[in-house]
Amino acid sequence: MKQSSPEISVVVPSFNEARNLRPLVERLIPVLEDLDVSFEVIFVDDGSRDETMDLLREFNASDPRLAAISLSRNFGKEIAIAAGLDEARGEAVVIMDADLQHPPEVIPRFVEKWREGYKNIYGERRDRATDPKLRTLLTRLFYRLIDHFGDVALPEGAGDFRLLDRQAVDALLRMREKARFNKGLFAWIGFKTIGVPFIVEERAFGVSTFNLARLTRFALDGLMSFSSIPLKVWAYAGMAMSGLALAMAAWFFVKTMILGVDVPGYASLIVSIAFFSGVQLLSLGVLGEYVARIFAEVKGRPLYLVAERVGGEESPRANS
Ligand code: UDP
Ligand code: MG
Numbered sequence: 579m580k581q582s583s584p585e586i587s588v589v590v591p592s593f594n595e596a597r598n599l600r601p602l603v604e605r606l607i608p609v610l611e612d613l614d615v616s617f618e619v620i621f622v623d624d625g626s627r628d629e630t631m632d633l634l635r636e637f638n639a640s641d642p643r644l645a646a647i648s649l650s651r652n653f654g655k656e657i658a659i660a661a662g663l664d665e666a667r668g669e670a671v672v673i674m675d676a677d678l679q680h681p682p683e684v685i686p687r688f689v690e691k692w693r694e695g696y697k698n699i700y701g702e703r704r705d706r707a708t709d710p711k712l713r714t715l716l717t718r719l720f721y722r723l724i725d726h727f728g729d730v731a732l733p734e735g736a737g738d739f740r741l742l743d744r745q746a747v748d749a750l751l752r753m754r755e756k757a758r759f760n761k762g763l764f765a766w767i768g769f770k771t772i773g774v775p776f777i778v779e780e781r782a783f784g785v786s787t788f789n790l791a792r793l794t795r796f797a798l799d800g801l802m803s804f805s806s807i808p809l810k811v812w813a814y815a816g817m818a819m820s821g822l823a824l825a826m827a828a829w830f831f832v833k834t835m836i837l838g839v840d841v842p843g844y845a846s847l848i849v850s851i852a853f854f855s856g857v858q859l860l861s862l863g864v865l866g867e868y869v870a871r872i873f874a875e876v877k878g879r880p881l882y883l884v885a886e887r888v889g890g891e892e893s894p895r896a897n898s
Contacts, residue, residue: 584643585615586689587668591658592634593624595676597783599633603644606682613686619644621676622662625652656758656799659738663747672741678782680739687774688741695770697743702773703735713793720797727807728800730765733773737761745769755877759800766804766879803877806870813863820856823849 588606592599599621610617623631623646634646647665649658659673670692674680684701691699724732738760742750749767788796802808830845839845 587666589662697769701739809866816859823852
């Protein structure tokens with residue numbers, strides 16, 4: 579029997595969250611029931627090594643609205659979310675963490691905005707006091723960088739906690755890139771977007787699996803997928819280097835004219851080394867530019883997405 583699709587799907591990526599799942603369900607289900615909509619909750623077990631999956635089986639046995647998929651290994655939160663979105667059938671999809679840092683009580687406010695016509699509604703973190711200082715500092719630096727060099731503006735404080743309309747979800751489903759950076763993808767798709775402020779709570783049980791190394795890797799994914807600055811920076815370095823070499827040549831020329839030669843051959847040698855290192859960096863930068871463009875093509879993202887059509891026939895090439 580094919581079930582009719584629910585109005586709202588909630589996607590919960592879960593990695594070793596056995597201790598948090600029951601408290602989460604106990605808070606989430608009443609909130610969803612109060613909304614008076616049909617719903618499903620899809621847990622994505624991201625290769626957990628604890629009893630997460632046993633619990634999820636138990637949940638489903640007592641309440642079929644609680645579904646789960648289990649990934650073959652730990653793919654990371656970004657891919658887990660993608661898998662959840664693939665499974666979700668709802669007209670709107672809410673994405674939230676399993677550790678109760680994303681309070682379920684905010685969902686009705688998401689739904690309200692959705693009914694007002696917004697399609698991309700993100701939870702706007704108002705309090706990151708729970709984060710360590712260094713992490714806050716690096717996060718801010720990362721947002722500065724992306725803001726400056728990236729192709730999309732990432733709204734400050736926007737994370738993965740959000741509600742997406744079916745239209746936005748379908749758009750995300752078409753981006754099958756491997757180095758996923760959801761925050762960038764959520765911004766890239768556009769659609770009518772709005773933030774709903776919420777207070778980040780303390781993680782209920784366990785510790786965050788995002789240590790500094792993993793976060794750095796993640797920030798690199800973001801910068802590499804949403805800007806080509808790492809490739810281009812060498813062209814600028816090369817230009818600076820060559821410029822410096824020319825300045826040095828001028829300096830040695832003037833010095834030799836006034837004071838004569840002190841170490842024969844030194845000036846010409848050092849100037850040509852500096853100049854040609856500069857030229858090499860510059861040409862690496864030019865190669866980088868091409869690699870950046872090839873990379874952009876290989877990612878195969880659609881060129882644009884149609885949000886609405888008023889009259890006329892849809893072109894078979896639209897949205898590709
Ligand atoms: N998570 C996941 N796969 C991972 C790491 C984390 O699905 O490899 C899930 C985790 O279960 C939680 C959410 O992603 O629901 C956020 O993880 P965490 O609390 O560790 O990160 P933080 O809150 O520090 O960003
Ligand atoms: Mg957390």
